[in-house]
Amino acid sequence: MTAGGISREPPSRIDAEAEVVIIGASACGLVAALRAKGAGSDVLVLERDASPSGSTSMSSGFVPAPATRFQRAIGVADDSPALFETDLLAKSKGKSDKHLARLASRTIGPALEWLADAHGLDWIVLDDFLYPGHSRHRMHAVPEKTGAALLARLLAAAEQADIPVATDAPVTRLYADTDNRITAVEISRPDGQTEILGCKALILACNGYGGNRELVARHIPEIAGGMYYGHEGNKGDALLWGEALGAELKHLSGYQGHGSLAHPHGILISWALMMEGGIQVNTEGRRFSNEHGGYSEQAVHVLGQSDGIAWDIYDARIHAFALGFPDYVEAVKAGAIREASDVADLAKVTGLPEAVLAETLCDIAGYQAGRAQDPFGRDFTGKPGLAPPYYAVRVTGALFHTQGGLMIDDEARVLDRAGNPFPNLFAGGGAACGVSGPDVSGYLSGNGLLTAIAFGYLAGSFCRA
Template identity: 80%
Template sequence: MNGGRISREIPESIDAAIDVVVIGAGACGLVAALRARAAGSEVIVLERDASPSGSTSMSSGFVPAPGTRFQKEIGVTDDTPERFAADILAKSKGKSDAALARLASVSIGPALEWLADAHGLEWIVLDDFLYPGHSRHRMHAVPEKTGVALEARLLSAVEAAEIPVVTEAHVTRLYADGHDRISAVEITRPDGATEVLGCKVLVLACNGFGGNRALVRQHIPEIADGLYYGHEGNTGDALTWGEALGARIRHLSGYQGHGSLAHPHGILISWALMMEGGIQVNSEGLRFSNEHGGYSEQAVNVLAQPGGIAWNIYDARLHDFAQNFPDYREAMTVGAIREAADVSALARVTGLPGAALARTLSEAALYQSGQATDPFGRDFTGKPALAAPYYAVKVTGALFHTQGGLMIDDQARVLRENGSPFANLFAGGGAACGVSGPDVSGYLSGNGLLTAIGFGSVAGASAGSLAMTGATVNTAD
């Protein structure tokens, strides 16, 4: 893999030099660049693709953050970083790194408010339902409610700040001295030409290794045969550089999955359908899990079903609700959503066995009324029972992005295996170890953009300060 190369030799020549180099133009890299520029540093963002998009554009664009003024505007006044960190740790059953969970929870709210104040990003808080594992309404989004729009707004901010984003610039080598200080990076162009760019500080914002099937099979074999619904450029460059440098690396078995990717259309179907009363059945018309456990671990549950597929079953109330989500409207446009007047018609349009499907829906109604208890442990009583007409969409499980990576301190400095920080190497987002722990079940909704923007903000501020003054600042409090 080209991305893993470390050179201990001094470059023969340096084509140009700049204070801070950021690798990756997703949310993490763009936020880091903005913060480094605000500290007074000259910054450049290097992006391997012809057009910046990455995992951010493929995401929902939803960012959890506690204690923000945007929450207060909708009446959420009792959320705190401590409450959020507790939710993170509860979801991972205490397996997340507690220091990283704290860093994420204290940095993300100020980061969103800074982006609003300094760069005009608008944030709304989604309050129509609680995402799995969150104890408060804290999911923020730009008004369009898409990752594409979030990426576009960040790119506009970077352009306004006159920060260059160089595309088709794949970083294939880092130059490090005997003390592991990064002095330059090698850029390879699509035609094979190379350039060397000197730097005072380097920020790794090039995500994880979900696009590297060999690394996925090595570290996360349970999802190796599932679809990958992430950016193909996430090939593990930060991981292999870190390994070559002797960085501390943790939780490589952690990842975000999703159990509701429309098949074969490849469109994300919001898990809000399940949280608001929908169910999932397999090809035999039977439920197979507690759908409220979380959409990440549901990827494994769905893939374990015959053919690796399931059907989301819901009704007109939920169909109307789901049209608030752009992805769902797209799924309607391409014909992924099936409609049926009654259970018999539902069986016909899905190809599911009618008797089993009718029995499953009847059982769900009993659970909703409190006349029976769901054997999978789900509480149905808080939402209305499903009623005809019905809707359905065929889905599969998928890997969205990896959650393990380079360990960082509270200034987002990459750590050596002995716990000491590298002199001028920072990381955030999927390049850094996340806050989901080592299992798929530890992923709390929004953890990906949480660490992309939260850690990106910390890394950028620290990197910019280091480049200007020779010292980092503590940005965690």
């Protein structure tokens, strides 16, 4: 009998076997594979695409972690897992799963240091600005500061560790016995052939359901009309398998959005522009929210404007700062960034009404000087005021990835609806329930790679049991 991609009948054959099979060759799956291989397990990673990419390669590649030696090297000596946990819960207004928030905040630092020590990943800490909700400079990145570079380094480490990554290998069925032990998985090759792989442990590292429009409309209808800026292969396989097996699912309405995706270019514009003093206006030339509230919830605010469009407005100082981000350089090369010598020119290059733009910028100058309070509650006094020449980019709101999923325990074991762990099923990253709670506003910058690496590290550590 087969239901929801789960077969309760034994497989008719076993074509190959591995002690640990991992579904997904992005950050979560590769970290899990490196950890399991280092502990002596025979590991096989299955990737649906012709070459690994996933959500990691589309991300900024920034990973928040407290109390690391990389922080201490730049003088950040007062961070701690407890403080990071407090920040996580504050951002979600206490709605995050507290157990998972604590688990992630305590695990991620050791995971990054282990990746450096065991596999040579170099980490730098971004200390030129604080992302919304973080009380310390704790955002780590590889030197290139891109998700694609992070993934490339993890793939290189996997190759060095002699970990096989089978590509063009989407998993279409799991085989489970009467005790819910996963005994094998079936993959379907592009030529229509199938292979059945036996396993002693299975790790689900295949992200969430952002690429499944039906599930998005069901669980997060507020973003269903927005662009999806994630990997199209994120169809919710882990969610559907878990549901069929009787796993506990939580916070399926949680997700990461982003309110600054260059349109129609589809290039991420770093929220650092807003944190450095930039503003967003709608097609009427008016601000519509507190841009420092968080870039995830800003996606909903932007999509609520006419045609789901906004403009990022900033100046030469911020433009020069932004050139340190590879995505922004890409946007410049693509012609997404517009320059204007003054307000009249800004109105011309954006098509926004000059009189309203002038009024908006005048209001900002007043907030900057402390002559008035921003009605949206933003404090403008900490950064220099905007001054010509101006820069602008047309943006929209987008869904990046979902944050709800399978509940796990301290060893990243998937839990059933009674709270009991499955015998040999593990999950991490977007396949597992995240730490953002049930709302878009609960996403603290970096939460996606936080749980990908932290929970992947745990799954790889304990999947031998």
